Amino acid sequence: MIHVWLYxxxxxxxxxxGFIDAIAGGGGLIxxxxxLMSGVPPLFALGTNKLQSMFGTAVAMSNYGCKGLIDWRPNLPAAVLVFVGAAIGALVVQQVNTRWLSLIIPLLLLGNALFILVSPRMTDEDAHHRVSSRGYAPVGGAIGFYDGFFGPGTGSxxxxxxxxxxxxxxTKATALTKFFNWTSNLASVLLFAxxxxxxxxxxLCMAVGAMSGGWLGSHTAMRFGARLIRPLLIIASVGLTARLLLGWFA
Structure with a gap:
């Protein structure tokens, strides 16, 4: 039973x-x-969080798309595999214990933060791609599975x-991330539902807040670009690492 004042x-x-997710991801950290502290059981918390996040991400995705920052058609194959991966992940997580991931994922997040910190490519300039959009699809599917199964750090x-x-x-990568995030959230919500x-x-009440935050966050990201997104990605990765390790050792 959720108390009325918690709504x-x-x-x-x-x-x-929603604001944080629209820029760098990691809103699940909060x-x-x-x-969980409001008394929502873990699996219900996962499903309900995916629902509100889906709406917030949809608003951010729409804003980025209206500015021409999302290449929709070339990335449809990846989006399909993201959807399938997230659906499988959401199905599997309802059957197994994810405790060990709380120890493994921080290592990946720290590596991700280090890459963002030192990579010269973390700017708003496009560079030569190493794989095609179809070549990226299996990578997107794997991240989609992780998002449906566990989730923290998916945006990063x-x-x-x-x-x-x-x-x-x-900035364009962040915009496309919202498309993939929305796709994986949709699959997860369907399976949790x-x-x-x-x-x-x-x-749905939380979705109102998420949509407002997503609208403001996406406009803020487009205004300030990589000089805002890059440090927030690092903060989100390190913050998620600390939160997961704290949960493990606690």
Whole structure:
């Protein structure tokens, strides 16, 4: 039973996480603990978080798309595999224990933060791509599976891999990340909903906050570009690392 007063509180939290997600990802670092501390069971927290995030990401994706920052057609194959991977991940996570991931993922996040910090390609300048859009599709599918299965740091993994492999500038990579994030969120919500693991009224209330935050965050990212996105990606990766390690040792 969720107390009535928690609805506006969690909606306000969703605004903050929507803003963060629209720029750098990592909003789950705040949203998931907030849901769990509110008494929401873990699987219901995952499903409800995916629901509100799907709406917030949709607004950010729309804003980026309207500015011509998303190459829709070439990246459809990757989006399809992201959807399939996330659906499989959301199905699997309802059957297994993910505790060991809380120890493994921090290592990947630290490596990701180090890459963002030292890579000269983390700018708004496009570079020569190492793989084609179809070649990137399996990578997107793997990250999609991870997002459906566990989730923390997904936005950072998408953004970094799109810069490193597809040669996108950081703002365009962030924009395309929202497309992939929305796709994986949609798949996860469908699977969690089929499993009865979504608190719909709470999730839709939080969606109002997430959409407002996503709108503001995407406009902020487009205004300031890589000089804002790059440090926030590093902060998100390090923050998620600390949060996961704290959860493991606690």
């Amino acid at each position: 506006p509180v969690l909606t306000a939290v969703a605004f903050i996480t 949203m998931m603990p907030a849901l 993994f998408f953004s970094s891999s799109l810069v490193a492999l597809r040669g996108y500038g950081l 089929l499993g009865g693991k979504v608190i719909w009224l709470l999730g």
